[in-house]
Amino acid sequence: MAAIALLAMPLTVGATPLSAVPYTTYDYNLYDESVVAPVGYVPSERITSSSLGLETPMSTPSDIYYDNKESIYLLDSGNSRILVLSTDLKLKEIIANLPDENGEPAQFPAAEGLTIGNDGRLYIADTGNERVLVYNADRTWAYTLTRPETSRLEEDLLFDVSKVSVDNRNNLYVIAKSGNKGAFVFDGEGNYLRLFGGNTVVQTAEVIMKYLLRPFLTQSQLEAMASSVPITISNFDVNEEGFMYTSTIITGKTTVPAGVIRKLNYLGRNILDEEIIFGDREWTRNVAGDRSLTTFADLDVDEDGFMNLLDQGRGKVFQYAESGELIAVFGSYGDQFGQFGNNPPALETIGKSVCVVDKEKACIIRFEPTAYAESYREALLKLEKNDFTGSLEIWQQILEDNSNNTNAYYGIGSVYDMQGDYKQAMKYFKIAGDHVAYSESFQEYRNIAIKKAFIPVVSVVVVLLIAWFLVKKFRKKKAKAVSTSAYSKLESKYTFPLYTLFHPMDGFSQLKPRKIASWRVSVLLLLLLFVVFTLQYFLTGYIFNLNRLVDYSLPIMLIKTMGIGFLFVIANWAVCTLFNGNGNLKEITSVTAYSLLPLEFAMVINVVLSNFLAMTEGAIMNIILVVAIAWTVLLLVCGLSCIHEYNMTQTVISVIATVFGMAVIVFLLIMFFSLLQQTGSFVYSIILEAIQR
Amino acid sequence: MKQFSKIFRILLCLMLSVVLVLSMSSIAMADEAKNEEVVLEGTNTIVNGDEVVTFEPVAQNQGMALYADMSNGYFYLENLVSGKKWYSVPIDSDIDPYTAGKNYTNLRSQVVIEYISASEVAWSSPQFANSYSDASFEVKKVSNGICVTYVFSALGISFDVEYTLQNGYLDAKLRLDSIKEDEFKVISVNVLPSFGAGNWEAEGYLFVPDGSGALVTFNNKIITTTNYKAMVYGTEATTVEETKKTNTESIRLPVFGTVTENNALMGVITQGDAVSYITAVNGHDRCGYNAVSSIFQYRFVQSQLNMFNKKNVNMLASPAVGLDAYTVRYYVLDGDKANYTGMASAYRDYLIKEKGFTKKTITPKFHVRTLGFYEEKASFLGVIPYTKKVALTTYSEAMEIAKDLTESGIDALSLQYFGWSNSGITNKKIPNAATPVGTLGGKKAFASLVDYCKQQQCVLVPEVDLLTFQKNGNGVRANKDAARTVFGKVVRRSEYILSNYVYKLQSDVTALVSPTKMDKVFTTYLESLKKQGITHVNLGNFGDYCYANYYLKDEQNRSLFPQKAEEILKKYNDAGIAVSVSGGNAYTLPYVSRVTDVPVCSSGYDMFDIDVPFYQILLHGYVSYTTKPIVQTADPKVTYLAAVENGSELLYNGMHEEASELFDTDYTRFYGSTWRLWKDTAAEQHKAYYPLQAKVADQEIIAHTEVAEKVYLTKYANGVCVAVNYNKTDVVLENGKTVGALNFIEWRENA
Structure with a gap:
């Protein structure tokens, strides 16, 4: 027996079945x-x-x-x-x-x-x-x-x-x-x-x-453009x-x-x-010898x-x-x-x-x-033909083989959706990352929920409306006593932004004489902008939330919100000093911060709405946002013209110049840091050289 | 031109007649050899083109004789039992119709060196020189052999290699103190590149220990751009490459061999194995010979990107200090032993005799690599950063899995609990304590898991990685105690992007504990194990990685890694702790009771014809071993069948958490690990395979062969035979038995 006929072994090249492959999959x-x-x-x-x-x-x-x-x-x-x-x-x-x-x-x-x-x-x-x-x-x-x-x-x-x-x-x-x-x-x-x-x-x-x-x-640039000829x-x-x-x-x-x-x-x-x-x-980063195209x-x-x-x-x-x-x-x-x-x-x-x-x-x-690819192919064929018989089993088999397969989750979600189990369908569509399918299931799910909850919800709404009327009546009586002048005690520096919200020209022109501009309130409002953006990042309903939670970066978010705000303030201050504007830094900050209030409100409303709306109803949120932005811009322009004592043309020119100023500041900052970095790496390599010699 | 061919024809005739005479005399000798000591015959002369080689007897010992030419150091080793002569360089190379160029000169050389100019290291690449065309020789007799000094006078390099006949083997020894160099520095030495080479007409095969082992059939005509060359114990872990394009298996054993016509020549690297490569050439249209040999890496060249001109700059590491010689032993085998099964058993004998390798008591188990938890960076609303610990399998869930699997019929269970302590699956700080963590349920839950396992005969093996870390702490400093390159840079390993093979820049980078610090790390952990009363541990990649620290201030050559590792493993053994490792480099084998993650195939280089379970044949009956996690292999069914063919235990990745939870993490490689997903398949496999495992657990594999296309037969010492059929159709064997499609059968023959 031990006379193993090895030399007679057939020369079947690569005959051994593989349990490993040399390439990544x-x-x-x-x-x-x-x-x-x-x-x-x-x-x-x-x-x-x-x-x-x-x-x-x-x-x-x-x-x-x-x-x-x-x-x-x-x-x-x-x-x-x-x-x-x-x-x-x-x-x-x-x-x-x-x-x-x-x-x-x-x-x-x-x-x-x-x-x-x-x-x-x-x-x-x-x-x-x-x-x-x-x-x-x-x-x-x-x-x-x-x-x-x-x-x-x-x-x-x-x-x-x-x-x-x-x-x-x-x-x-x-x-x-x-x-x-x-x-x-x-x-x-x-x-x-x-x-x-x-x-x-x-x-x-x-x-x-x-x-x-x-x-x-x-x-040479023209030559580099040659790729625009037909391919x-x-x-x-x-x-x-x-x-x-x-x-x-x-x-x-x-x-x-x-x-x-x-x-x-x-x-x-x-x-x-x-x-x-x-x-x-x-x-692909350019790696020597890499044929990556x-x-x-x-x-x-x-x-x-x-x-x-x-x-x-x-x-x-x-x-x-x-x-x-x-x-x-x-x-x-x-x-x-x-x-x-x-x-x-x-x-x-x-x-x-x-x-x-x-x-x-x-x-x-x-x-x-492999068995995995065969079942995946079969399942996709069924999906293309809208044939759902037995497809739950196939998709589950695919998940067994590859729990990373998004389509398997989508497939299972579709089956549940067909069966009317919208909650399960939503769960699987969410894992599959399909916002559209999720939204459709959500809409069905919501319809059922509304039908179920119609009577209780309506009664609660009616009760709330009655309560609101009563409170309003009661408050009117109470407030009457103090609202004798335009600027009541209710309008302290904390409530002032609410006043300017509806009376921009009137309100902002009071900034100077009444010295009501406040650093504390302005910074708080800018901070609020950051908080609102962060809330939006995390709490926007799944249907509208395309953010990847792990990608959230605190510094970037700070720069995107407060950073840009302050940059605008500084640029505007610098520009308006040149353009004979009369506003000081504190006032500019206040105007900028107060003007953001509509935007902030709108975003909070949208975050709440996004959890109840389906994708097809997303237009409502867009309308709210557009109105809010317009409002914010209006406030900003009014405010700036008031504190700088500009007419409309001057204000518009100063805003455009401010945007340009912001770009210049960013450019200078980048240049400064890259110079710093280069000096740093130069010093580092000298030190390295000194150590190794 | 005509004259030439005439001379050629005469020479050919002459040669053939010499060969004829020689072979006749050897046949005669073989007959005599059976009973009595043979008297060495006198000198014999061979003409090989322009070379006239006169072999004279040098030494004789235990059925082997050494003949050598005292002018150029060529020798042959004769197996006196079979009469087979193994030539150090082929004697028929002059009539070789295929070999040309570099292959030709290398073929006729006893050593081929790689060198570099010391003053131009930075920007130049290494050059090659061979003893046939570039060296002169000084040959002197030493006891039982010869010592050849190779003098590369143009390079100012010279060194000695001693070829001596020892007790049952030929030793080729390159003493490091004999290396003399000047401006040009030796990088590597390929020792006896064509010893025992099979020519263009010969039948036979080369054995290389790549992965589980692979065979290169003589003259398989496959042309590859580079010859096979791979480092023993895997690529240097401190070499971080920009791109990683292929998956390969490592060499775990410093063994190679040539088999032809009932004779085999087996090489074992006994000194300097960790700084050696194994290389092979196969016969094709441009190469007439088939040979396998070893390369001694005397120095390492490392390169680093120069920041200023974006070119790679090279630097030489110190030579292999601490190693006194590079030694390769050559054993001759014949008859029944002249095949890879025979070589595995001969190598096992060597391990037993010289390395203290012993037979361990083996109870076959079904293994679940239970995944504990992992840590990830998270933040509360993106504002407050914190480390989130995500449990995949808590201690009580591990118990639940064990119970469930036992109920499904998997009774011989073993949990390799990975990421059960410290910072989980991926090390942050280096682990220093084998203590349960709160994330997974704390001490109480762990204690009840331990109790449960004891009652149920389920083996609980905590698995730990003590070589890689990311953060300062637990007595290991992120910069000072990490392995570094020659340039003094800490080696930072990262993952590669799967689609374009490029090194990931953003992910967490991992450093390696410097070999000089290793002892402390492992001892600290050992103390903790003892305190916790844990008696079995899986040291994971300690059996896989082999590396150096090149940093000049804390340097340790790679050649010393095995010795360090052995010392550490000995400490664990002395403390009564059973150790498992993954991969299982040769030096760990005497100290471990189980090797996990043993590949069932080779890297599948184009040059290879067939994979063989050499590694498994070596271990079976002595140390148990498992496959790689089955679900995550290319074809789980094939891996299972290969496990049956090779006598491997089964290993599955298991966790309690839903696999979809790993969807957007760094752990997508654990797809399909949730135990419910594979439970039924695994139970079926266990039920079918376990009875066989129990029958042959302590038995050696005595034969392994392909009996029909894609049907392999493994025979154990007690006569149990297993035939595994990889075809999609049933196959009827010669003995009339039928093996089902993608299935196996067993029967018993007389031993």
Whole structure:
């Protein structure tokens, strides 16, 4: 027994099932930060020249195509041949010595694209020779496509074809590497038809902005702006229904813009949500040797409509549902099983498994979904079809595998919502971070609560109204005795801000003669602003509260409230000293602080309201806020004109100058601190040097 | 050109005939060897291209003989039982049709060095030199062997390596006091890079101890950009990299080997193991040889970003002071022993004989790494900052989990209670007391948990991390007592962003306790354990991390870490405390009763063909070991099956809190840890696997092999056999038994 037949051990490369993968697996949370997720896809097999039993090893394999039946075609361009594999990736046939138009063996060592038509025709995008070779199903030469000779194409449009695809009407789509007008479309006979699906210019507003700025820019700045030319399609895939999925080359961006993957209908219109961001979202510090820019070199849509995107920049495959949910991220650059060599050119899905062609390592790496990814895919499919049967169980299973999965909480929430258990639904929507869904459930929940509580609430309101009338009557009698003059004793320096609230001109003009401006009250009111902002941060109802509680920063909040307030005061004081204003610092502070009162009231009201309103009713809060801001501005302008003894024009000019003054102060402060910091680091490095020498 | 090929052909014929004669004579000798001492044969000469090598007998001992060439120091080690000759450099390299360039010169060298100019360290990178093209040799006889002085005259570097035949093994010893250098400084020495190399036609495999262990089949034709090279006991923990792109497993054992045709050559690094790398080359179109060897890292080069010109500046650390020699032992194995199972048992014998490794009493357990609490910064309305302690499993909840699991049928339970004391899962100050905390219920609740465990035979193992910390306190100062780089900078480790692998700037950074301070930290904790009457502790990453302190004022070389660790572990053992560690570096093995978090696979480098459970074969029956937390591995089902294949105990992360509560914390890695989530699956697994565990607990693994595609057979000394099927379909074995899909079967054979 001990004669272990080790040497007879089969040479099954990477046969041992993996319990660990060399790459990190993650999902994005609500704040676009990567969090740990279970492994979605594991590498299961590496298909090399020796495992295929090839005599001539593969050389720069560059594309792969699965005919969705029984054959996989691998473009072994270095050897100018095509390998045909079965679905379990065993070698079936080698297509070598394909003839060219002269009957000679065609050489396409720099070919990058390959596809097979429904009629069995074979198309090779021979990038190096700027042509597309087309063969009949019996491998005889059909025709060769070169750059269409038509005046409809711009002169400088090259035919450096890289990818080919055929739709179900046998139209051939060809992408040229340098083209940015879209794909060339040819009919089944090789006649040029049109250009298709050219990406529109990104973000119109940005382009207009740049156009306006153009005259003011230097040459180098203009060159840096070159990215506003239309962007290029890098690859495409046509699914069975004839929709074409395209990926876009992203230039000059450190983060991926939205909408780089598009699903085009026959008219060339994108039917995917334009807001979806594909690929990595975290910005990378510039680290030497880091190839961090995302480049989707290939994409493939699998049988269930999930999109697999090959990010050549980061060496990863991303799998998305059509709705934009990230299912799995797998692969990375490196020399371990499941990692790629430089710039993997292509991927293809076979069933649920994903095969990535590795040009440098000259192999195919096959990835299989884990149980987690399979159930996640199934659940999302059900969700898309609004099929809720048994989905509670599936989502719960997904939570077992990955308690970090926001969609699982959303899914469970939806099920509860369907069942009418709005309280549970709200709980799960809250964990999922879906404010809209939460709001909808909340509205239902509130309606039920109101129905239940209608009679008690109405009776309480009636009682309260009666009580209010009584109190008012009683108070009127009491107050009458003292309100003989305009400025009663009730209006001490503490209640004065309430007076100015409704009588700004009258009130603020009393500041000087009555010397009623108070440091204490002003500072308290500014402090109140800080308190109100903080309350708003924490106590705004969930539906309207998009703040992340852990992100709260005391210093920043202080600067945002009291800091800006004082900055305004100081700037205004400085400016008005120049403009012959008569207000002193104390008065300016008072005016500023008192004017903030409407804003503060409004925010408190909004905080309370936000806990009872649904998202659709949010407009009420906006109206309150706008009114309050207008009121505050009015008070401020009135107050300033009173204490500085300005007319309206002077006041407006002084306010504008104040804002400018604030900017100057901030600039000086920043300069001062950065100077201080630089001096500090200089001294530190000298000390370090002294210690280490 | 024609002339050349003619000469080549003649040489080839000559060579082949020499080889033929040699092999015939060795066969003859093998026959004789069985009964009597063989008289060493006289000199034999081999022509290898321009080199003429004359081997003469040097020493003989216990079925091994050493022959050496006294002019260049080349030698071969002969296994007198099997007749296999292990050449220090291949003797057929001249007719090698594949190897070229650097590979070729390295192949023909006995040592390859890496060096750097002392005056240009800052901005230059290390260079390589090899003994074949850059050195001259002085060979002298010493008792039982030879001593070769390698003189790299152009560099002013010279050193001695002694090759001596000892009691049952060949010793290659590089004495540190023999290293002479001038302007150029030695950084590393690759000792015997091609000893025992298998050529382009040979059949066999290389064994590397990466993770659980991996095999490189000879001539597997896989081309990689760099050869396999990994540091023994894991990468230096004080090296903080800007980016971390891949997950890898560490080397835990300083062992490597070559197996070919019923013969094996096993290398064991016995001195300087902590400052060594293991490296391997495989045969492909540009390399005709397959070899595995070790590299001695004499000095470390560290680099730091220069603030002014944004370039990395290098600095050399002091050489391996405190180490007197770098020694590698080579054992020859043959017949039944010539495979990785045999090597594991030979290495175990070495550990038993020389390191005091013993068989511990083993009761298999099901482990739950129970998560206690964590601390996070919080503030009341953002105004008043305070430290929030978030309990994940209180003491009474731990009891509840234990009860519930026991009721579900998991009877042999062990709770590895992590984050149960001090500042919880992540250390703030270094832990100094093994006392219960109020957050989790206080003393009373803890006492009742301890009582419960005693009654129920559930083992309670407090787990603690005594190496990392964030804050000053408990006798460890954040700056002075932390490990530093050569530049005097405190080593601060942080997490990496998962999507772009970049070092996180904002998160809390963690320092490492300087090795010189370690003793004090561990002794303080030991005293507290004794006071609390705790008899079993899991020291966690103490079995995983190995590092140095490079700070010139408090320097300790990495080579001394194992010794320090052993002293500490001995103290714990002497105090009657059973110790578990995670990872389980070789030097901890004699002192621990259990190793947790043992990987069931290797790093899976492209060059590797297959993973083997070498580490598990070494330990089974002697020290128990667990898998990594199962739910959080890539494929939990596969990990479970691998545990069955390797005889591992199962380990689950467990907590009472809902997993969704960790959603927006730094602990998302504990997804799926709530015990209710995995309870049923785990109970099923335990029920299926535990009877087998009980049967083989104290048994050695005597054989491990792949019997069909993705079906592995493990055989224990008492004849129990386990076949594990990783396929998605049932498989019928040769003996007629059927193994279910993703399942296993066991049976008993005669031992």
